[in-house]
Amino acid sequence: MNKTTTQITDEELTAKLKESHLASSEKETLEPLIPHMDDSEREALMGLIEEASDIKNKQEAGEAKYQEALRALNQEYEEKMNTVIKEEMKNARKQFEAKEQAEEGKELEEIESELSNM
């Protein structure tokens, strides 16, 4: 058993608990229990406080990496998506124009035909 942890005072342990990354409801419950805790329970609490801190650090580091990778991914696929949409837009425009030309050509032929029949 670590001597340092067993000799921690109630006040010090309470301060550590308050600063810890444990949930606030758990802090509220644990705080009044500190004076009753025996050495092993105090040590267990210290361990949990440290573990909470460790988990918090890992969480933050992992989150940062993820965000960075995601940002790159988003940029890549945004570009790809825009390319697809632009290409499709051009394609659609071409098709509209072709269709319009064909329609107009028909109308012209009809007019010419009517004129020739007059």
Next chain:
Amino acid sequence: MKFLKNLFNKWTSDRFVFMGGPDTREAPASVETKAKKIVDDVTLAAVPKAEMFDKGMTNIERHIDGLAAGSAEEDKDAAKKFAKQIKGKERERLTQLRDEYLAKVKEVSLMKLDPDVTEEFKEKVTEFVDQLKEKYAGGTSKKWAHELSYFIDQGKMEKAKDKPLQMHKVATDIVINYLTRRDKIGESKTPLNKQMVEGLAPYIAKQLGDLAGFESGEDLAAHIEEQLTDDKNIMKEAMKDLAESVPQIRATSEETSFVRNILEGNKEFEMYFGEAYMDQAVDVIAKQLEIVFDGKGKPVAYVNMLSGRSDRPNLNHTKVNEAGMKEVILKYAKEIKAKNKPEALDEYQDELTDREDAVNDRISFLTEGHYWNGVTGEAIDEIADLEKGRPTELVSLLTDTKQFRGLNEMNEAFKNVEGAAELLANNADNPAVMGIARSAASSGLDGSALADLFKLISDLLTGKLWNNDVAKEIKEDLDAGKNPVEKAEKSRMAFAPMLIDAPLGTLLTIHKEPGKKEHLTALAEKAKVTLPETISGIQQQVLKDMVENRIKGEFGADALTFKEHKSGDLAGSTELVVTRGEDKFTIIRKPDGVTTFQKNEEAVETISKEQATLAKLREKVTGEKAVEAVAEKLPKNEYIENGILKKSVIDNVHIEQVLKDDGLPIETAEIKTEKGKRKLRAHKGPRIKGGETIKVERRGKTFVMTEGRGKNKRLYVYPGDEIVSINRKKTPVVAVAKIKKGAS
């Protein structure tokens, strides 16, 4: 083809917005701004963009529909077909891109910390916390006890461990300490009054029981209660014995002959009183001096019955020997002589009669059990000391009427809050109740309002009257520093008189639609009640509950069920099922008001709309007439006031109902018991209060009337009913009473 051109322009503009990227087309300024915002938002958020793909898909559908909608009628089909055709390829490409994107997002999300790790850790912490809570507080509701533990004196606890009565006191001290020094542990002070604190003591004792490892909290509380009851019973008997030994204004033959020997043996007084006044003088002095003899004719102590105030005679014994007693007798004879006979003798005689009344009042006060209605540590200690043979305190108690009165008042207040404390103890796991209680405690309500409030909470918990919405309203009022009791009571009292004589149909309608004012208007007029402008949520609930209670009360029902028939032969009818023990009554009221009444599925009778009052329906089944049913037969000038029954005599059963000044019945009827010693009064003296019940036996079934206010809490008494007990929660049955037969 102009429609295609227009649509194309619109489509590509919208598309620009969606895309957010630059395009060769010139977009309107507003669209451009909007587009830029979207791009910025998306970039800044840096979140998975799967939903952008989804938007792309939705946009495709929208444009296909738009294309068709914008075209001429004859071109619509062709336009839609054309649009679908050219969008198909885009849809396919976007889907492919999205799947690829999502797969990669999943891949990178592995960089995050595994959620299982945090979950496992959470479970580990929860387990640790629970273990500690269980170990040190005995459960999740014991946080308060932990806080209290700061103020526990282990030494005192240890000493009190096997003495529940002392444990009760230690607990009280701890709570007082706790509440006055609570700011030390980071919570604001709670300005509870002493009575409240004392009332909480049993609850705290439970918690302390856990902390001290004293059996279980529940066992300890039960043990304390049992001990208190035993102590009270022992002390009650002792008090009765002692009351009997209270000095009396009466002269025994031994006293009389002792006084006579002294006076007749003294020439001065033999001459002065003479034969004419000697007997009177001996009688007066013998009555004034209560002499205690040693059994051999020698005096050992005396009490001067005329010392002290007329309403508080000093009944302390003074030790004395034979010579001293003679001196005392002659001293008082001299006092009489100084005032001249016979006026002095008459004056002493009158004074003694007054004192006799005062002493008798005190004895009666003790023996009638008023004192035993409640328990306080102070009273118990005093009486416990007396029981151990310290008569000085007894004499002091007996002689100090004012102290008695104070104790009695305190006991009354204590009882209320004690009930509340028990309520809180039983609901310590209910955050709503504890929240309300805490708010109430800090709102500065006085003891009486607090007691009322706890009654409301109790009703809420037992579902008698309130629902969660009402609880919320109460809490809001409390938080705003208002007294919610008044508001709740007003709501209840405003409606109470209206429902007394309401026909069944009206009651059912009110129950169904309590907020509809038109149902209530005619009734309100009849009952001379002014309805509020609007019926609030709280009033609606009150009204609904009152109707249920009214019906339950009339039938002595255990439960009610309402049902609306929407279809079939009974469409539009209301069905009310009332269960009472093994019996089931079914009341079906058709839309035309005709009411069918069944008992245990067998039709009893069908009655008209006018006949269908609850009292009549009950009469149809049981043949019993309610008190009110015969009230009309009584001489109005004697028994009826403002149309409300005040007193009635039915089959020699004597029942009195006491009215409040406003004409409304109070919470309980006055019932004269067999011995005439226990009265339940409306305005003074012991009455139904927190935790008390009156049980009434009717055809082998027991009905219980609990405390409450308003008409709806009244229990009707019928001929043949027998009141079997008047029961208090904190004490066993204190009286067994029958309705006095033949009383007038």
